[in-house]
Amino acid sequence: MIKVVVAGFTGEMGQNTVKMVQNTSDFELVGVFAPSAKGKSAADYDLPETTSVYGELQAIDCEADVWIDFTLPDFVYQNVAYAIEQGMRPVVGTTGLTAEQITKLNELIQTNGLGGLIAPNFGMSAVLLMKFAREAAAYFPDAEIIEMHHPNKKDAPSGTAIKTAEMISQVRQPHTQGAEQEKETLPGSRGGDYEGMKIHSVRLPGYVAHEQVLFGAPGEALTIRQDSFDRQSFMTGVRLAVKEVMNLTELTVGLENIL
Ligand SMILES: NC(=O)C1=CN([C@@H]2O[C@H](COP(=O)(O)OP(=O)(O)OC[C@H]3O[C@@H](n4cnc5c(N)ncnc54)[C@H](OP(=O)(O)O)[C@@H]3O)[C@@H](O)[C@H]2O)C=CC1
Ligand SMILES: O=C(O)C1=N[C@H](C(=O)O)C[C@H](O)C1
Helix, strand or coil: CEEEEEECCCCHHHHHHHHHHHCCCCEEEEEEECHHHCCCCHHHHCCCCCCEEECCHHHCCCCCCEEEECCCCCCHHHHHHHHHHCCCEEEECCCCCCHHHHHHHHHHHHHCCCCEEECCCCCHHHHHHHHHHHHHHCCCCCEEEEEEECCCCCCCCCHHHHHHHHHHHCCCCCCCCCCCCCCCCCCCCCCEEECCEEEEEEECCCCCEEEEEEEEECCEEEEEEEEECCCHHHHHHHHHHHHHHHHCCCEEECHHHHC
16 A cells, blocks of 8 residues: 655645545555645545645654645745655656756655656656657757646746757757847747747646647648646556656656656
């Protein structure tokens, strides 16, 4: 039995994750954490009384094997560091961790003899989009990324878009795209810049999580697109990560590394 804590359990992803944990026979939901849950009980959320409900990070004292984090970019580092110090293996979906923070968390994991997984996207369509984009970029070095999400998303660009750009940059020489003397008459029109690639973030009602990578070359173009229409699309990956993290001995980044 793998004992699991879900941090961010009241959020969009947290609610889906709680259901997944409860519906997976070899997982046990031993704790849930969200600031708004301070002073609340399991009964307030229709959770079994064996599930501890926490509203403050430092109060979390339950014995657990895995910490699943779907919180917010501003708090994920402190949450995951605490979880590792409590002996839990992090499965991190929350985006926004810096390279420096990831290095520090990996050192903490090594010190505590654990393993962990960070995945900017647990969806198979997104994992494949990033792999295909890296393959295409070797032949089409001029690319722009458009990510589209629901209007409640706090960070831009998405972690998936940044990971996509990072993977493309493994096979692409940094270079500017567009006119040498281009002028933005409306600031921000050309989007964010990653080694000369442009990244654009769309936030609209009706969208959940979507990304397309546009490649252009003389006389031709290539577009690769993924769509997550429902957050259920992430749950297979999260379930796999919880099982596989028990065998990891370092902090692994990217779901593709455990497929
Ligand atoms: N890797 C992946 O596949 C995916 C990653 N994500 C990422 O997951 C994160 C969450 O997304 P989403 O569920 O839509 O966000 P929501 O805004 O719906 O939920 C955020 C959750 O974080 C909690 N929270 C707020 N502050 C803190 C804190 N200080 N410590 C702990 N928890 C806190 C909220 O609790 P409260 O009730 O107190 O407000 C809430 O439960 C984002 O970073 C997003 O990019 C999203 C989808 C897929
Ligand atoms: O905030 C979201 O919803 C999502 N965030 C992740 C990201 O920033 O890449 C993953 C997915 O796109 C959904």
